[in-house]
Amino acid sequence: MPTVLEQQIHAPAPPRKWRVDLVVQRLALVGTIIGIWWIASLQMPHYILPGPLRVWQSLRTISANGDLWHNLAITLGRVAAGFLLATAIGLPLGIVLGANKRLGEFFEPIIPVMNTISSAIWAIFAIIWFGVSNATTIFVVFMTAMPLIITNVWQGTRTVNADFIELAHTLRMPHHKVMWKIYLPTILPYFFSGARLAFGFGWRVSLVAETLGSSSGVGYRLRQAADLIQTDQVFAWTITLVVMMAALEMGALRPLENHLFRWKREAESF
Amino acid sequence: MVSSGALDVTSPVAERDAITVDSVSKWFPSADGEPLHVLHDINLKVAEHSILAILGASGCGKSTLLNIISGILKPDRGRVCINGVVSEQFKDWRSVSYMFQEDRLLPWRTALRNVEFALEAASMPKAERRRKAQQALELVGLSGFEDAFPYQLSGGMRSRVALARSLVLEPCILLMDEPFSRLDAQTRSLMHTELLRIHGLKKMTIVFVTHDVEESVVLADSVVVMAPRPGRVRERVAIDIRRPRDATTPEVTRYIQRLRALI
Structure with missing residues (x-):
């Protein structure tokens, strides 16, 4: 879990061009890893380190019988619910704390404290309060994601340009329009990098929560597979998660960010 | 020619004062x-x-004086009238435009959307807003740059967008706080020509603040020279030269020297 200081706000990278040599490099990397994995697996019993082929077969089995999609959908739904809840509360709260100096100063110590509480602790509390249910996982995702979103939005409100506010003032623009047209666009890049971080963490902690307090979802199936020493299935679930996160990042988040913040490109030099 | 609202006003008084500053x-x-003590007994x-x-x-x-005229700041003593109405009672502030020293373009908006920003304070159908903004950009010679983001524009072009944003409301009064001081000499003189051309079309009242003597002589009908600590009017000089004025001609130089001596 990164501290507040480590949460760097980064401008979106310029869109990468498809480079053939880069694609070859990436494929070679994947090939090397699978190769090492395969060689290592030859020396080990399959319940310690299953080989790539065995994992592939197991992946096909869980995907063919629907197990994979069913549990993936459940976990994704819980992460999305916790994340949306964290956004709905964290975004306005961050704006209020950033816009009101006195409130901000009063509540400032809370965020780092919340960031130091491990997700496992939230999971234990969640089980006490919500038992084995959807709410447990949603709560843990929420408690992890919300401080990240608040922190970033809060930082964003500090960068609102007073010159723009004065401009709106000379135009006699009503206050709610100033919020909508100046505050929100200024905060958006900060919110976005916070939300991205929050979604990534939310996804990871959801598995912790599901192993402890759930009877469905990827986390639950992971623990079950481990308990039954179906190591090939543990690998299969893990690979599924990695592939899905990468697809989300490259297929949705990065293009969206590049589009939303296209005005930022090269603007850094000013 | 397009006529602005300000032009059609048939005033009962032959020569009306757009702005009066009274012992401010x-x-x-x-x-x-x-x-x-920033301003002392200003009359204008x-x-x-x-x-x-x-x-x-x-x-x-x-600049403080300009902010008081624009209604952003209140005077501690005295009063300001806009079109004969005391500024506390004046309602039509959207017919008074303010152009800042910096262009203050919102970086996340295109040129067109930046001009539209001035119209968004009031409610207006989107299509009409777009049409007006387009016209304003055309007026400042920026047709074809509607979709450019500020970072893609040169300093002079950004300044033109800011000018278009001030003009899109069809103001009867345009207040400018050293609007071209950040431009290089050549671009600044181009913007002067542009401003005078637009003034010839729209005939709005313009008050601008500057520390550039040449700029004041080239543009203004009259120049108010201010003295510091506390700010007060030292002298008002009418510039009786026909336009366009070339800064290198002897009559312009004479005014420049006279004003330099006064600062």
């Missing part, structure tokens, strides 16, 4: 407790359709 004084609170009249320059060294309170 202003103090600012300061760190040592002693209030800082600006005739409708005319161009007035407020000239002075930095720190003479000229």
Whole structure:
């Protein structure tokens, strides 16, 4: 879990061009890893380190019988619910704390404290309060994601340009329009990098929560597979998660960010 | 030609004053407790359709005076009238445009959307807003750059967008706070020509603040020279030269020398 200081706000990278040599490099990397994995697996019993082929077969089995999609959908739904809840509360709260100096100063110590509480602790509390249910996982995702979103939005409100506010003032623009047209666009890049971080963490902690307090979802199936020493299935679930996160990042988040913040490109030099 | 609302006004008085500043004084609170006297007993009249320059060294309170005229700041003593109405009672502030020293373009908006910003304070159908913004960009010679983001534009072009944003409301009064001071000499002189051309079309009253003597002589009908600490009017000089004025001609140089001696 990164501290507040480590949460760097980064401008979106310029869109990468498809480079053939880069694609070859990436494929070679994947090939090397699978190769090492395969060689290592030859020396080990399959319940310690299953080989790539065995994992592939197991992946096909869980995907063919629907197990994979069913549990993936459940976990994704819980992460999305916790994340949306964290956004709905964290975004306005961050704006209020950033816009009101006195409130901000009063509540400032809370965020780092919340960031130091491990997700496992939230999971234990969640089980006490919500038992084995959807709410447990949603709560843990929420408690992890919300401080990240608040922190970033809060930082964003500090960068609102007073010159723009004065401009709106000379135009006699009503206050709610100033919020909508100046505050929100200024905060958006900060919110976005916070939300991205929050979604990534939310996804990871959801598995912790599901192993402890759930009877469905990827986390639950992971623990079950481990308990039954179906190591090939543990690998299969893990690979599924990695592939899905990468697809989300490259297929949705990065293009969206590049589009939303296209005005930022090269603007850094000013 | 397109006529702005300000042109059609048939005033009962032949020559109306667009702005009158009446014995205005202003103090600012300061760190040592002693209030800082920024403006002392300022009296000004600006005739409708005319161009007035407020000239002075930095720190003479000229920007403060402009802010008081624009209604952003309240005077501690005296009063300001806009079109004959005391500024506390004046309602139509959207017909008074303010152009800042910096272009203040919102970086996340395209040129067109930046111009539209000025129209968004009031409610107006989107299509009409777009049409007006397009016209304003055309007026400042930026057709074809509607979709450019600020970072893609040169300093002069950004300044034109800011000018278009001030003009899109079809103001009867345009207040400018050293609007071209950040441009290089060549671009600045181009913007002067542009501003005079647009003034010839729209005939709005212009008050601009500057520390550039040449700029004040080239643009203004009359120049108010301010003295500092506390800011006060030292002299008002009418510039009786036909336009366009070339800064290198002897009559312009004579005015420049006279004003330099006054600052």
